[in-house]
Amino acid sequence: MKTERITLRHWLETDAKALYKYASDPEVGPRAGWQPHKSEEESLEIIRTVFNNPTTWAIVWNETGEAIGAIGYGPSCDCSLPAREGEPTVGYWVGKPYWGKGICTEALRLMIAHIRETTVIRSLISGHFTDNHASGRVMEKCGFVATGETVFDNSLHLGENRPIRVLRLELKSL
Template sequence: MTLETDRLTLRYWEESDAEDLYKYASDPDVGPIAGWPAHRSLDESLDIIKNVFSGKEAYAICLKEDGKAIGAIELKLNGRTDMTNRDDECEIGYWLGKPFWGQGIMSEAVREMLRHAFEDCGMQKVWVGYYEGNIKSKRVQEKCGFKYQWKSENVNVPLLNEKRTGHVSLMTKEDWLSRK
């Protein structure tokens, strides 16, 4: 499946995206703030495409002008998230390559994924989280209309073997409809 916005194409990951993924995911300013280690090799990026970005609703964020992957966005359905165990709720997760920060790209991608979640996937709620200090992710959530729910101390960040403070927000279908 492919989703489109004015500037972006959101499409399934392909093995041929490994080089572009590595280019942005190897930046230490990108992954660790979101809870995952910077990629150390092209092979690791290829493995991530095959085994992590393999979810039914996992998409590469691509600029329409060249089709190259510059980030990732996923609706983490029941079984791929610890935020809900319901089939009509999911969690959204995302990251973007550093050269593309501050251009409204992620807010544009998140808005399209919310539309897709509520209109195409039948979701009633979309959960989202960020770790303390990830101001960019917090700002995207605010711009897209998520409502802050709670803060949790000592949240496990298993991929980095540490604990952090986590923040959780929510978008309901009703809230989304009222913003359209």
């Protein structure tokens, strides 16, 4: 999947250095509900495990060929989102130097088009911490509609529960 600025492709082990570069930033991971990476080895392990599936992609900046973030969808996470049966959860992030450039919106639109063309998925669910307004704007620009709020039991990851605004995108009528 590709646009003029970005490509969505599966993660490669050679992306570990770039992943660590952006995922070690203490302002990036906590906004998405995960701890900053502590080493390039940890980033490599994330590529080999968490990112090693057919519905998770690296967001690659075409100008440099560098992986600058991630996007994907999959089974509902352990984050208290009120997903319907079989409804995948969407997640994404980009490195701080790329914030405010419309990259997540571009990547999410690209992924949604791919889902519509290649799956029978009827709807997607996502959420953002209530203090991360930029992520909410990304979802809204892509057609997601707010459905309420819940709390992310994040005590295992960041030591606190945090409120999440829940949004859903209907892809096909039920």
